[in-house]
Amino acid sequence: MLLALARAKINLALEVRGRRPDGYHEIVTVLQSIELADVLTFAPAEGGLFLEVSGEPVPKANNLVLRAAECLRQATGYRGGAFIRLQKNIPVAAGLGGGSADAAATLVALNRLWRLGCPEEFLERLGAEIGVDIPFCLRGGTALGRGRGDELTSLPSLPALGVLLVKPFYGLATAAVYQEFDLHLHPPRYPAEEVTHWLYKGEWRLAVKSGGNMLEEVVFRRHPELRRLKEELLVAGAFYAGLSGTGPTLFALFPSWEEALDKAPVFAAQGWRVWVTTTARRGIRLFRGENDAATFTG
Template sequence: MLLQVQARAKINLTLDITGLLPDGYHELETVMQSIALADRLVFAPLPGGIELETGASGVPAGPENLVWRAAELLRKQTGCRRGVRIHLFKNIPVAAGLGGGSADAAATLLALNRLWSLDLSREELARLALQLGADVPFCLAGGTALARGKGELLTPLPPLPPWGVVLVTPDVAVSTARIYKEYDRLLPVGRPDTQAMLRAVDRRDLAAVCASLGNVLEPVTASLVPEVRRVKGALQEAGAAGVEMSGSGPTVFGLCSGEEEARRVAGRLDPRLGRIICTRLCAGAIHLQ
């Protein structure tokens, strides 16, 4: 039995930090959105052990990979001794603020729950997801949602239309840990209006959503990676309706009225800005085949 899974990336329409939790983690408030851009994972049963093949530059194929860690976590938590061979085909830019690793981990939890006949509930999978990373619970659920706490307190929101998205990922490595450390040191001013975004999402109003985009980490990342500001300016000049950085960056996204408009905007961009991808918003995060 083979299972093929599409693990979709995410963008942050807003990202705010509201404080520190008792365990030292940052307390988040973020409106997250799945996009159609997806990695593909293929799962094949083995009598025992975990084998992971990636073939992508800079993507580890061992215990450092969240896919491996998700599989091992399931085995540890359930006592399952069955094995799996996993082929990971990367389409989502790595370490780019798009939740690619988190999406792959969430897909692994869902796929192995079926492949190994574990019968874990969505709630049980969500608790395991949080052990793997703050974005993994959302990537398991997908769609449009408000995430609070470490990212595990999810409130589903009305699905947005399949608006077009242009992603531009500068060829610069960004450390999420460093960005948060710099945020704690600098404490930038200017926070997104989450409530305004929630009202805009409820109305499915593209102009209002674009007016409410905000990311408290963007000034921090942009101070370390000047390319972020250049990409934002280029997307605005190219005609994107709204522009913002996703996660801790460095990817910047531009929202458009549809995929055709997104392709027109992308066609006006200088390819030297970085990797340019056209996609769209979508309602789900993981698609099992």
């Protein structure tokens, strides 16, 4: 049996530079792994692929875990199956890449469980065919994403910062947010370039404070309560707060986990869903179960 931690992501910066011929948008983004993670277990099975889900509600249609498993089988010609359990901790339709993280963990774990020996580059290419955030979730850490967000360059890592996630009780559809974005003119902004510049200089505080998400105005126009929430997070002492992906989750960065934890009750009392976590230096972590113990396998 294998156990995998599938970590969520936030977008420190997100630029939208127009629509591509393939229907996707050309973006430049700085992606960051965080410790909030779904937990998946994998065991060999005869007769196909089986998935059991607990925790956060997940739509059964078009589930990325089963899609990733089936794509890996087809790409390699493997005929065996697997029983997969998913403990869903990352909220759905939240801008945190939870489904992509689960798919990435599935590719890594089944590659190991089925002894396929596929290289990382192969898994990244296969993942990009399933979802644009999957290559980053496979790689993890801090990275610059271009194209659809799947053309990656690893960046210098951030230190372990406290992350306060605050989310309303509704979700947002990625496609709907981008469609709304296309209806309006937007002044050019280049926060991803600034964040990247300062990370290479070793100035992580300046890097983080240079962040920005061009989709915020679209989301805030429809949901002004999120604009007010961002302002309140900054007043609470965060040195950066912003929308992750297409939202609706906002993240606030603090110098430590303890400081983020200290602020969480204020927002929970207002009726928001909150999580406290930290930045992470990798996306997927894999363990092997042996005699009820978990052994890290790389």
